[in-house]
Amino acid sequence: MKANQMEEKKQEIASRLSLARKQIGLSQSQVAKMLNMSRPTISEIEAGRRSVTAEELVEFSNIYKVEIKWLSCIDDTANTLVDKLSLQFRELEKLKKEDFDKVISILQSLKSNN
Secondary structure, three states, X not given: OOXXXXXXXXXXXXXXXXXXXXXXXXXXXXXHHHHOOOHHHHHHHHOOOOOOOHHHHHHHHHHHOOOHHHHOOOOOOXXXXXXXXXXXXXXXXXXXXHHHHHHHHHHHHHHHHO
């Protein structure tokens, strides 16, 4: 893998780590405490300025409840959709009941249009 490709992959992993953390509603400080790291370390990782080890990816995966394959940009086809939906469903849990009902109504409408 070329240096440019490595850097792009590192940035994508960083972006996914940040997205997954935000989707479950944790702060960088909370994650840092869970991983026995400093908050600036989490910030560096999410900015793509620090690489993560395989062990750290496993820990992030467990905390964020997403597949390691998705976090590490491996096999980016089948699991990506499931993981993205999983992250979005967590966001739905935070909605007020009436907003949640609207989302369900929209989904049902889309289904009936197909």
